[in-house]
Amino acid sequence: MASKPILLRFESKDGQFRLTVDPADKFPSLLSKILDNLPKDVDSRTLTLSNKPHGGEDRLLSSLGGVAIERVGLRHGDKLYIKYKEQPHINGTQVVPAATPLQAYNSSNRLNGQPILPTGDLPVAPLPQTAPTTTIKNPWEVVQQSPLDDRLDKKDGKIPRALDLKMCRHGPKGMCDYCMPLEPYSPKYLEEKKIKHLSFHSYLRKINLATNKPELKSSYMPPLSEPYYRVKPDCPSGHPRWPEGICTKCQPSAITLQPQPFRMIDHVEFASPTLIDTFLNFWRLGGAQRIGFLYGHYEEYTEVPLGIKAVVEAIYEPPQTDEIDGCTLNEWENEKDVDEVARLCGLQKVGVIFTDLIDAGAGDGSVVCKRHMDSYYLSSLEVTFAARLQALNPKATKWSDTGRFGSDFVTCVVSGDEDGGIAISSFQVSNSAVEMVRADIIEPSADPTVMLVQGDEDDEGSASQTRYIPEVFYRRINEYGASVQENARPSFPVEYLYVTLTHGFPKESASIFNASDFPIENREAIGQSQELRDVAKKLGVSAGRIEGEKGIRSVADFHLLCFLHSMGILSKEEESLLCHVARSHDLAEGFQLLNTPGWATLLAILQESGERPPKRPSPATSRAARNGSFDDSDQLAKRFKGASLK
Numbered sequence: 013m014a015s016k017p018i019l020l021r022f023e024s025k026d027g028q029f030r031l032t033v034d035p036a037d038k039f040p041s042l043l044s045k046i047l048d049n050l051p052k053d054v055d056s057r058t059l060t061l062s063n064k065p066h067g068g069e070d071r072l073l074s075s076l077g078g079v080a081i082e083r084v085g086l087r088h089g090d091k092l093y094i095k096y097k098e099q100p101h102i103n104g105t106q107v108v109p110a111a112t113p114l115q116a117y118n119s120s121n122r123l124n125g126q127p128i129l130p131t132g133d134l135p136v137a138p139l140p141q142t143a144p145t146t147t148i149k150n151p152w153e154v155v156q157q158s159p160l161d162d163r164l165d166k167k168d169g170k171i172p173r174a175l176d177l178k179m180c181r182h183g184p185k186g187m188c189d190y191c192m193p194l195e196p197y198s199p200k201y202l203e204e205k206k207i208k209h210l211s212f213h214s215y216l217r218k219i220n221l222a223t224n225k226p227e228l229k230s231s232y233m234p235p236l237s238e239p240y241y242r243v244k245p246d247c248p249s250g251h252p253r254w255p256e257g258i259c260t261k262c263q264p265s266a267i268t269l270q271p272q273p274f275r276m277i278d279h280v281e282f283a284s285p286t287l288i289d290t291f292l293n294f295w296r297l298g299g300a301q302r303i304g305f306l307y308g309h310y311e312e313y314t315e316v317p318l319g320i321k322a323v324v325e326a327i328y329e330p331p332q333t334d335e336i337d338g339c340t341l342n343e344w345e346n347e348k349d350v351d352e353v354a355r356l357c358g359l360q361k362v363g364v365i366f367t368d369l370i371d372a373g374a375g376d377g378s379v380v381c382k383r384h385m386d387s388y389y390l391s392s393l394e395v396t397f398a399a400r401l402q403a404l405n406p407k408a409t410k411w412s413d414t415g416r417f418g419s420d421f422v423t424c425v426v427s428g429d430e431d432g433g434i435a436i437s438s439f440q441v442s443n444s445a446v447e448m449v450r451a452d453i454i455e456p457s458a459d460p461t462v463m464l465v466q467g468d469e470d471d472e473g474s475a476s477q478t479r480y481i482p483e484v485f486y487r488r489i490n491e492y493g494a495s496v497q498e499n500a501r502p503s504f505p506v507e508y509l510y511v512t513l514t515h516g517f518p519k520e521s522a523s524i525f526n527a528s529d530f531p532i533e534n535r536e537a538i539g540q541s542q543e544l545r546d547v548a549k550k551l552g553v554s555a556g557r558i559e560g561e562k563g564i565r566s567v568a569d570f571h572l573l574c575f576l577h578s579m580g581i582l583s584k585e586e587e588s589l590l591c592h593v594a595r596s597h598d599l600a601e602g603f604q605l606l607n608t609p610g611w612a613t614l615l616a617i618l619q620e621s622g623e624r625p626p627k628r629p630s631p632a633t634s635r636a637a638r639n640g641s642f643d644d645s646d647q648l649a650k651r652f653k654g655a656s657l658k
Contacts, residue, residue: 020086023065024094026051035082039073042081044252046073046094052250058097065093151234152410160310160320161409164213169196169318196317209511212418213318215274216411236412239444241267241451243480254480266483267453269500269508272442276407276418279313279321280363280438280515283523290532291327292426292434295367298538300334303341303366307354307570310362310420322362322422325524326354326570331534339366346578353577356591357524357570363422364401369434378432383425390425390439391460392506398423399441399449399509418443422513438513445509452479462503524595527565530572542575548618558615564602568594581617582610 015035022029029049033042039061047056061076062068086092148154170193179190194201196214201207210218216235223235243254247262254262282288294302304327313319328350331342354360370380383389390398402419409417422438429435448454457464465484484500486508498504530550531542550566552559567573573594576582582590586608593602605611 015082018081018086018088020081021089021091022046022049022094023091024050024096033081035080035086037081039076039079039081043073050094050096051098053098054096055099058095060095062093062095068093070095147413148415151412151415155408155410155412155415157408157410158310160312161213164312164318164320167318169214169217170194171196171198171201171317201317207316209272209278210274211278211313211316211319212274212276213320214316217318220411234411234413236409236417238412238414238417239447240264241447241453241482258480263480264451264482266485267444267448267500268497269444269484269486269504271508272444272511275440275511275513276320276420277310277322277422277440277513278316278319280324280422280424280513281321282324282515282517283308283525284521285517286521286528287324287327287523288426288436290528291329291365292367292369294329294334294532294535294538295369298334299371300336300537301339301367301369302329302334303332303339303364304329305361306363306365306422306424307350307359308362309359320420322420324362325357325359326528327365328570328574329532329534334537346574349577350574353570353573353591356588357573357595361405362420363424364398365424365426368425368427370428372428372432374432379428379434381428381430381432383427383437384430388461388506389437389512390423390506390510391456392463393456393460394423394425395441395445395463395506395509396449396454396456398439399446402441403446403450419446424515436515438515439510440513441510442508448509453481453484457503459503461506463506463509464503465501467501524597525568525570526597527568528570530569530575532571533574542571544618544621547572547575548621551615551618553615553618558619560603560606561599563615564593564599564605565597567602568597576614579614581614582608586610 017032017034020031020033022031031042031045031049033045043056043059046059047054057074059073060070061073062070172193173191175184176190180186180188182188195217197210197218202210220235224232241264243258243264244262245253247253247259249259249261251257251259291302291304294300306322306324307326307328308322308324311321311323313321330344330347333340333342351361368382370382372378372380398421401423402421405419405421406416407418407420408415411417419440422440425437425439426434427437445454453466454463455466466479466481484504485497486500486504487495487497488505490496531540531546533542535541548554550563550569550572552562552566567590573591576590577587586605589601589605589608590611592598593605
């Protein structure tokens with residue numbers, strides 16, 4: 013026989029309310045009803061019930077998972093006291109709490125009236141700890157951007173023009189429409205110089221002019237805003253959080269894809285051709301593909317108005333499994349250590365590079381041209397890979413309402429060109445592509461030229477559903493030359509998701525690592541490894557002598573610095589001095605390094621286990637060598653002179 017419903021009274025610091033409940037219900041089933049009568053910023057994880065306002069027995073609601081209401085002796089009209097904490101706020105925006113098992117009882121998925129707990133399903137895209145839509149008040153005051161961006165912000169970016177002898181009718185100190193400087197985003201200038209994309213700071217000037225008009229004397233608004241294609245977790249409408257509820261205020265709008273008109277980085281410059289040649293040696297020796305991370309710094313690129321270039325000084329090859337048709341990254345345990353060495357050298361991670369090479373079989377070193385106008389330049393899988401890396405390396409800027417916008421991370425591909433040679437191509441995926449990958453809206457296709465749009469049916473029936481797939485469209489030119497809008501489902505061309513960059517080498521190699529002949533890391537697959545004897549040989553250390561000056565000149569090698577860091581012999585101050593010597597090539601500081609205790613310990617270890625001196629030749633061998641009558645057969649006979657076959 014079903015039990016009769018009872019009425020329970022609840023009192024909190026924000027007031028009182030009543031609930032009609034079934035005595036057989038479990039306590040967690042009250043969560044949604046209780047939260048409906050409390051403020052919206054209540055942290056459900058801290059919800060506590062007590063039988064007295066003070067000094068009673070306090071129990072967390074989450075700890076009463078299997079306890080029925082009638083089991084604790086509650087009767088009709090009894091009062092319970094509620095205690096809780098509010099969710100913290102950052103810059104006036106509510107922080108999203110981590111998902112708890114109690115939230116499952118809020119789910120609309122029920123069986124026989126009882127809520128269904130989540131099973132082994134995990135969220136496709138885990139919810140962040142803070143709301144991604146969190147805006148920063150006055151970001152231009154609190155966000156610290158790079159010194160290069162600060163310098164470019166101070167420049168006007170105007171493109172000067174000479175006096176037009178045909179059209180100008182004024183003196184040398186005058187100015188007219190035909191000779192006045194152009195804006196850095198001038199379409200005419202970009203077309204003349206064949207610049208396909210605006211630089212980031214040129215784009216910033218353009219949209220800032222449209223967003224903020226000083227003549228109107230209105231309040232300033234940050235002109236940049238990152239795309240957001242997920243359900244907003246901090247909806248003000250008051251309905252249950254997604255996936256239990258959704259409204260027009262929190263659901264993402266339809267997405268219309270179009271080529272991105274700007275690029276965050278305009279040019280990739282490799283400090284020395286040796287970098288690429290050393291990187292390609294793995295494919296030449298082993299026939300498998302290879303991937304590496306680019307370490308360098310950013311500089312102003314004068315060939316593009318307000319442009320930025322990434323200067324690559326070193327390529328670090330992480331642990332990976334290489335195959336003929338691709339490679340798989342393994343766990344990179346010392347990534348933070350490598351980043352720290354790069355930081356001490358004044359560098360940072362600026363991009364990634366990988367090979368896609370197939371020998372043409374002609375015997376002349378030519379390779380197959382896989383990427384061209386009629387196939388693809390960047391596959392859908394590579395776009396997804398690049399988008400994830402860019403999402404991990406956001407760009408800090410004070411011109412965005414969230415304090416970040418896009419990424420300076422670049423992707424380089426080494427593949428065959430139309431002439432059968434080996435060429436480099438540089439790319440960045442668009443901000444829309446990064447957000448679509450982050451929101452799990454798209455996925456790679458078996459066809460490298462198209463990207464697939466996820467379907468809603470993939471999440472149906474999942475208790476832990478966190479993904480919402482909005483409508484996706486793109487515009488194209490049809491066979492009649494008209495611009496038409498197409499539905500992106502089930503797939504759309506991958507060209508909408510990336511922009512191309514230029515690349516090159518300096519006229520004169522000026523790499524800071526000018527002694528890079530130390531073995532490359534993680535190349536055991538082709539028989540190369542980093543050993544102590546390699547360090548001893550590099551630093552000029554043997555059992556009988558130590559060449560101090562040679563060691564100082566030889567430390568300008570990024571791979572050597574990473575290996576020395578992994579040994580853990582030098583202190584932080586000594587390692588900082590070592591990296592400064594490697595970067596500046598200062599002999600005075602180098603001799604200061606020689607007098608440190610850590611460096612002396614390193615040299616002592618290398619003398620014991622490092623490079624051995626060559627054996628001293630016998631007098632007979634020396635005379636034969638001087639007379640030019642050295643005979644291998646004679647020497648072999650002398651070597652076995654005392655040997656016996658018995």
